[in-house]
Structure formats: C-alpha cells, structure tokens
Amino acid sequence: MDIVDIKSNLQEVELRICDACLRSGRNREDVTLIAVSKTKPIEMIKECINYGINVYGENKVQELNEKQAQLGNNLHWNFIGHLQRNKVKYIIENVELIHSVDSIKLAEAINNEAQKKNVICNILIEVNIAGEDTKYGVTPENACELVRQIAVFDHLKIKGLMCIAPYVDNPEKNRVYFVNLRELLVDIKNKNIDNVDMDVLSMGMTGDYEVAVEEGATLIRVGTGIFGARNYL
Ligand SMILES: *Cc1c(COP(=O)(O)O)cnc(C)c1O
Numbered sequence: 001m002d003i004v005d006i007k008s009n010l011q012e013v014e015l016r017i018c019d020a021c022l023r024s025g026r027n028r029e030d031v032t033l034i035a036v037s038k039t040k041p042i043e044m045i046k047e048c049i050n051y052g053i054n055v056y057g058e059n060k061v062q063e064l065n066e067k068q069a070q071l072g073n074n075l076h077w078n079f080i081g082h083l084q085r086n087k088v089k090y091i092i093e094n095v096e097l098i099h100s101v102d103s104i105k106l107a108e109a110i111n112n113e114a115q116k117k118n119v120i121c122n123i124l125i126e127v128n129i130a131g132e133d134t135k136y137g138v139t140p141e142n143a144c145e146l147v148r149q150i151a152v153f154d155h156l157k158i159k160g161l162m163c164i165a166p167y168v169d170n171p172e173k174n175r176v177y178f179v180n181l182r183e184l185l186v187d188i189k190n191k192n193i194d195n196v197d198m199d200v201l202s203m204g205m206t207g208d209y210e211v212a213v214e215e216g217a218t219l220i221r222v223g224t225g226i227f228g229a230r231n232y233l
Helices: 006-024 042-050 061-071 085-091 104-116 140-150 171-189 209-214
Strands: 032-036 055-058 076-079 097-101 121-126 156-162 196-202 219-222
Touching: 006 032, 006 042, 006 209, 042 061, 055 061, 061 076, 061 085, 085 104, 097 104, 097 156, 104 121, 104 140, 104 156, 121 140, 140 156, 140 171, 156 171, 171 196, 171 209, 196 219, 209 219
Parallel strands: 032 055, 032 219, 055 076, 076 097, 097 121, 121 156, 156 196
Antiparallel strands: none
C-alpha cells in the first residue's frame, strides 16, 4: 500500500474549504467535512480520528457496521451509497443520516424499520442533477413531488438534498449542477411542506468540493483527498 500522509491531506482539505468559504462569504462552521472512508482500513480511520475528524461516510452496509463496531460510539456515520430495501434494518440504528433516498419504496422501507425500532431516521433525497444514465437519484423535475410523498412518513425526517455530480477534469464544469441543486432546495423549502427541513445540501467530492462549497454545500464528502486513491469503488 502507498504511504498516505493523512495529516497533511487533512490540512490541505481544511485550507481549501476555508478559502472557498472566504471567497463566497460563508462561515466555515456551516460546512461539515465528511471523511469518506469506504474501502479504507480501520487504522487509517483511527489516524483520522486523532486529527479531530468525527464524521465518516460509507457506502456499504456491512462495511459501515463493522467499522462502527470497532470504532465505538463517538463518531457520526453517514450512509452515502445506494441502499437496498432488504438491508435497511441492518443500518437504521447505526447512521445519523442516509444521503441516498430516491424512491417512495425505499422511504417506506426505512420508515417501517424506524417505526419498529422507535427512532426517527434523518434522510436526504438524492437527485440525479445532471441526468446521467449511470446514476441513481430522482430527476430534478420529480424531486418536489417525491419530497411531498415521503414527507407523510412520520418516522422519517427529510433534511435536504444530495447529488453526485459528474466525474469531470475541470470542477468548474460542475458549478452549474451545484447551483441547480441549491435552487431546487430553495424552491422546495419555499413550499413549506410539513415535516421537511431543506437545510442540508450534500454535494462536492474530492474533485469538486471547493466549487460545491462556493455554491452552498453544507456537507461535503471527501474520500480520495484524505485517504488517497482507492483500489476499487
Ligand atoms: C466514494 C464517494 C465519495 C468520495 O469520493 P472521492 O472522489 O474519493 O472524494 C463521495 N460521495 C459518494 C456518494 C461516494 O460514493
């Protein structure tokens, strides 16, 4: 395995977040860095914890649960991957936020499990903001209607929107998508739907998080920029 300098990677990411906040007149406290630790070993996460990072993102149910079991209760886990309905029951109590709800059926499955366990589950609605065939997510056109349908589930709390922007060489190409997601968030927020908050905007990854911060991201999901390249997705 390559030697990865997590400390200097984190310093770099932090600096870039601060600069992006400065450029856009935002407060650093309004942006939360999620360290995306998928495929990375416990030792690397432990090191990252030592540098003060306590919010982690994983995209596989079993991997998240195993890591959480080993690392204890002081961390905040975000589920950022595609979630199968039959696996909802295994993570519902272990995550603070599920980023990837894009159908009424998945929402219903989460609501049912949340009810059984007597918890409220925080979710984001994943939007396929660039209309890519390869991506999950509701279309921007259907997002508001989906929010309305999901808002009636009383063991769910809709916190906002999430997108995975296209993979691009120049992050400026994704600015338009981040602007569009923020505008969609504001549109939905202005409808004042019961049980819907619309304050969380999860967008921006290693290649484009600075642009995302400039356009209003409140959660950024950075993997490679902290832990180095992955061997597989
Ligand atoms: C893997 C992943 C990330 C992190 O990607 P990097 O480019 O390594 O920062 C962010 N969001 C989601 C949904 C992911 O699956």
